[in-house]
Amino acid sequence: MSLLTVSDIIVMAFISVGVFFLAAGTIGFLRFPDFYTRMHATGKCDTLGIFLSCTGIALYTLHDGLSLANILVSLKIMFIAVFWSLGGPTATHALLKSAFKAGILPWTKDGRSVIEWPPK
Amino acid sequence: MDTFFLTISLILSFLALICLYRAIFGPTVVDRVIGVGVVGTKTLIILLLIGFLYKRMDMFVDISLVYAILNFIGVLIFSKYFVRKGVL
Numbered sequence: 001m002s003l004l005t006v007s008d009i010i011v012m013a014f015i016s017v018g019v020f021f022l023a024a025g026t027i028g029f030l031r032f033p034d035f036y037t038r039m040h041a042t043g044k045c046d047t048l049g050i051f052l053s054c055t056g057i058a059l060y061t062l063h064d065g066l067s068l069a070n071i072l073v074s075l076k077i078m079f080i081a082v083f084w085s086l087g088g089p090t091a092t093h094a095l096l097k098s099a100f101k102a103g104i105l106p107w108t109k110d111g112r113s114v115i116e117w118p119p120k
Numbered sequence: 121m122d123t124f125f126l127t128i129s130l131i132l133s134f135l136a137l138i139c140l141y142r143a144i145f146g147p148t149v150v151d152r153v154i155g156v157g158v159v160g161t162k163t164l165i166i167l168l169l170i171g172f173l174y175k176r177m178d179m180f181v182d183i184s185l186v187y188a189i190l191n192f193i194g195v196l197i198f199s200k201y202f203v204r205k206g207v208l
Contacts, residue, residue, distance in 0.1 A: 090196075
Protein backbone atom coordinates (compact mmCIF):
# COMPACT_ATOMS: atom_id res chain seq x y z
CA MET A 1 0.00 0.00 0.00
CA SER A 2 1.36 3.36 -0.95
CA LEU A 3 2.01 6.04 1.61
CA LEU A 4 -0.86 8.36 2.46
CA THR A 5 -0.18 12.06 2.18
CA VAL A 6 -1.84 14.78 4.23
CA SER A 7 -4.24 15.71 1.42
CA ASP A 8 -5.34 12.08 1.11
CA ILE A 9 -6.16 11.99 4.81
CA ILE A 10 -8.17 15.24 4.55
CA VAL A 11 -10.11 13.81 1.58
CA MET A 12 -10.79 10.56 3.43
CA ALA A 13 -12.02 12.48 6.47
CA PHE A 14 -14.41 14.59 4.39
CA ILE A 15 -15.88 11.60 2.53
CA SER A 16 -16.15 9.47 5.67
CA VAL A 17 -18.03 12.17 7.59
CA GLY A 18 -20.33 12.70 4.60
CA VAL A 19 -21.09 8.99 4.37
CA PHE A 20 -21.71 8.93 8.13
CA PHE A 21 -24.37 11.61 7.71
CA LEU A 22 -25.93 9.74 4.77
CA ALA A 23 -26.07 6.57 6.88
CA ALA A 24 -27.66 8.44 9.79
CA GLY A 25 -30.29 9.85 7.44
CA THR A 26 -31.01 6.38 6.09
CA ILE A 27 -31.45 4.91 9.58
CA GLY A 28 -33.82 7.73 10.47
CA PHE A 29 -35.69 7.21 7.24
CA LEU A 30 -36.26 3.55 8.06
CA ARG A 31 -37.02 3.86 11.78
CA PHE A 32 -39.11 7.01 12.31
CA PRO A 33 -42.86 6.52 12.75
CA ASP A 34 -44.34 9.14 10.47
CA PHE A 35 -43.99 10.71 7.07
CA TYR A 36 -43.07 14.13 8.49
CA THR A 37 -40.40 12.80 10.83
CA ARG A 38 -38.90 10.69 8.03
CA MET A 39 -38.74 13.75 5.83
CA HIS A 40 -37.02 15.62 8.67
CA ALA A 41 -34.31 12.95 8.85
CA THR A 42 -33.59 12.66 5.16
CA GLY A 43 -33.95 16.33 4.26
CA LYS A 44 -31.24 17.52 6.61
CA CYS A 45 -28.81 14.61 6.68
CA ASP A 46 -28.74 14.13 2.92
CA THR A 47 -28.00 17.79 2.27
CA LEU A 48 -25.04 17.89 4.66
CA GLY A 49 -23.78 14.47 3.59
CA ILE A 50 -23.78 15.37 -0.09
CA PHE A 51 -22.10 18.70 0.58
CA LEU A 52 -19.26 17.10 2.57
CA SER A 53 -18.78 14.18 0.16
CA CYS A 54 -18.71 16.45 -2.89
CA THR A 55 -16.18 18.73 -1.18
CA GLY A 56 -13.92 15.76 -0.52
CA ILE A 57 -14.22 14.47 -4.08
CA ALA A 58 -13.52 17.95 -5.50
CA LEU A 59 -10.37 18.17 -3.38
CA TYR A 60 -9.20 14.77 -4.58
CA THR A 61 -9.72 15.79 -8.22
CA LEU A 62 -7.07 18.49 -7.78
CA HIS A 63 -4.37 16.15 -6.49
CA ASP A 64 -3.05 15.24 -9.97
CA GLY A 65 -1.91 18.81 -10.52
CA LEU A 66 -3.49 22.18 -11.12
CA SER A 67 -4.31 21.94 -14.83
CA LEU A 68 -7.26 23.73 -16.42
CA ALA A 69 -9.27 20.53 -16.94
CA ASN A 70 -8.87 19.46 -13.33
CA ILE A 71 -9.95 22.85 -12.01
CA LEU A 72 -12.98 22.81 -14.32
CA VAL A 73 -14.07 19.34 -13.13
CA SER A 74 -13.56 20.39 -9.51
CA LEU A 75 -15.67 23.50 -10.03
CA LYS A 76 -18.43 21.35 -11.55
CA ILE A 77 -18.44 19.06 -8.52
CA MET A 78 -18.67 22.06 -6.21
CA PHE A 79 -21.53 23.31 -8.37
CA ILE A 80 -23.35 20.03 -7.71
CA ALA A 81 -22.80 20.52 -3.97
CA VAL A 82 -24.07 24.11 -4.01
CA PHE A 83 -27.01 23.20 -6.23
CA TRP A 84 -28.06 20.37 -3.96
CA SER A 85 -27.73 22.47 -0.80
CA LEU A 86 -30.17 24.92 -2.42
CA GLY A 87 -32.41 22.39 -4.15
CA GLY A 88 -32.69 19.71 -1.48
CA PRO A 89 -34.40 21.86 1.16
CA THR A 90 -36.58 23.40 -1.53
CA ALA A 91 -37.78 19.99 -2.72
CA THR A 92 -38.33 18.88 0.90
CA HIS A 93 -40.38 21.96 1.65
CA ALA A 94 -42.51 21.63 -1.49
CA LEU A 95 -43.27 17.96 -0.85
CA LEU A 96 -44.10 18.60 2.82
CA LYS A 97 -46.41 21.48 1.99
CA SER A 98 -48.25 19.48 -0.64
CA ALA A 99 -48.66 16.50 1.73
CA PHE A 100 -49.99 18.81 4.45
CA LYS A 101 -52.49 20.35 2.04
CA ALA A 102 -53.56 16.90 0.93
CA GLY A 103 -54.56 16.12 4.53
CA ILE A 104 -51.91 13.85 6.08
CA LEU A 105 -51.89 14.57 9.82
CA PRO A 106 -48.70 14.67 11.92
CA TRP A 107 -48.03 11.71 14.21
CA THR A 108 -48.40 12.18 17.97
CA LYS A 109 -47.59 9.78 20.78
CA ASP A 110 -51.09 9.46 22.25
CA GLY A 111 -52.84 9.46 18.90
CA ARG A 112 -54.63 12.78 19.42
CA SER A 113 -54.18 15.35 16.73
CA VAL A 114 -52.49 18.64 17.58
CA ILE A 115 -54.29 20.59 14.87
CA GLU A 116 -57.78 20.69 13.46
CA TRP A 117 -58.12 19.27 9.99
CA PRO A 118 -59.78 20.31 7.76
CA PRO A 119 -59.63 23.93 8.97
CA LYS A 120 -62.97 25.60 9.49
CA MET B 121 -7.05 5.36 -2.46
CA ASP B 122 -8.86 3.12 -4.96
CA THR B 123 -9.66 0.63 -2.19
CA PHE B 124 -11.14 3.42 -0.10
CA PHE B 125 -13.35 4.61 -2.95
CA LEU B 126 -14.49 1.07 -3.67
CA THR B 127 -15.39 0.52 0.00
CA ILE B 128 -17.34 3.77 0.19
CA SER B 129 -19.20 2.86 -3.03
CA LEU B 130 -20.16 -0.52 -1.58
CA ILE B 131 -21.41 1.08 1.66
CA LEU B 132 -23.48 3.59 -0.30
CA SER B 133 -24.91 0.84 -2.50
CA PHE B 134 -25.98 -1.06 0.61
CA LEU B 135 -27.63 2.09 2.03
CA ALA B 136 -29.50 2.65 -1.24
CA LEU B 137 -30.63 -0.97 -1.19
CA ILE B 138 -32.17 -0.68 2.27
CA CYS B 139 -33.77 2.65 1.32
CA LEU B 140 -35.56 0.71 -1.40
CA TYR B 141 -37.55 -1.00 1.36
CA ARG B 142 -39.48 2.21 2.01
CA ALA B 143 -39.86 2.85 -1.71
CA ILE B 144 -41.58 -0.52 -2.13
CA PHE B 145 -43.50 -1.08 1.14
CA GLY B 146 -44.01 2.56 2.19
CA PRO B 147 -47.37 3.16 3.86
CA THR B 148 -48.25 6.23 1.80
CA VAL B 149 -47.41 7.41 -1.68
CA VAL B 150 -45.34 10.29 -0.31
CA ASP B 151 -43.04 7.82 1.47
CA ARG B 152 -42.33 6.18 -1.84
CA VAL B 153 -41.50 9.54 -3.42
CA ILE B 154 -38.99 10.33 -0.66
CA GLY B 155 -37.55 6.83 -0.98
CA VAL B 156 -36.83 7.33 -4.65
CA GLY B 157 -35.33 10.74 -3.90
CA VAL B 158 -33.00 9.34 -1.24
CA VAL B 159 -31.83 6.56 -3.56
CA GLY B 160 -31.15 9.26 -6.15
CA THR B 161 -28.97 11.32 -3.81
CA LYS B 162 -26.88 8.28 -2.92
CA THR B 163 -26.52 7.38 -6.59
CA LEU B 164 -25.13 10.88 -7.20
CA ILE B 165 -22.17 10.23 -4.90
CA ILE B 166 -21.70 6.68 -6.24
CA LEU B 167 -21.47 8.04 -9.81
CA LEU B 168 -18.74 10.49 -8.80
CA LEU B 169 -16.76 7.70 -7.09
CA ILE B 170 -17.15 5.45 -10.14
CA GLY B 171 -15.62 8.30 -12.12
CA PHE B 172 -12.46 7.98 -10.02
CA LEU B 173 -12.39 4.20 -10.36
CA TYR B 174 -12.60 4.32 -14.17
CA LYS B 175 -10.31 7.42 -14.44
CA ARG B 176 -12.99 9.22 -16.50
CA MET B 177 -13.97 11.98 -14.10
CA ASP B 178 -14.73 14.52 -16.86
CA MET B 179 -17.48 12.29 -18.24
CA PHE B 180 -19.04 11.06 -15.00
CA VAL B 181 -19.32 14.51 -13.44
CA ASP B 182 -21.74 15.55 -16.20
CA ILE B 183 -23.85 12.44 -15.66
CA SER B 184 -23.95 13.18 -11.94
CA LEU B 185 -24.97 16.80 -12.55
CA VAL B 186 -27.85 15.74 -14.79
CA TYR B 187 -28.89 13.17 -12.18
CA ALA B 188 -29.04 15.87 -9.48
CA ILE B 189 -31.14 18.20 -11.61
CA LEU B 190 -33.56 15.44 -12.70
CA ASN B 191 -33.97 14.26 -9.11
CA PHE B 192 -34.83 17.78 -7.96
CA ILE B 193 -37.31 18.37 -10.78
CA GLY B 194 -38.92 14.96 -10.23
CA VAL B 195 -39.72 15.68 -6.59
CA LEU B 196 -41.10 19.11 -7.50
CA ILE B 197 -43.38 17.61 -10.17
CA PHE B 198 -44.69 15.00 -7.72
CA SER B 199 -45.49 17.62 -5.10
CA LYS B 200 -47.29 19.75 -7.66
CA TYR B 201 -49.33 16.72 -8.73
CA PHE B 202 -50.30 15.93 -5.14
CA VAL B 203 -51.52 19.47 -4.52
CA ARG B 204 -53.70 19.42 -7.58
CA LYS B 205 -55.14 15.91 -7.33
CA GLY B 206 -55.14 15.29 -3.58
CA VAL B 207 -52.95 12.50 -2.29
CA LEU B 208 -53.85 8.77 -2.33
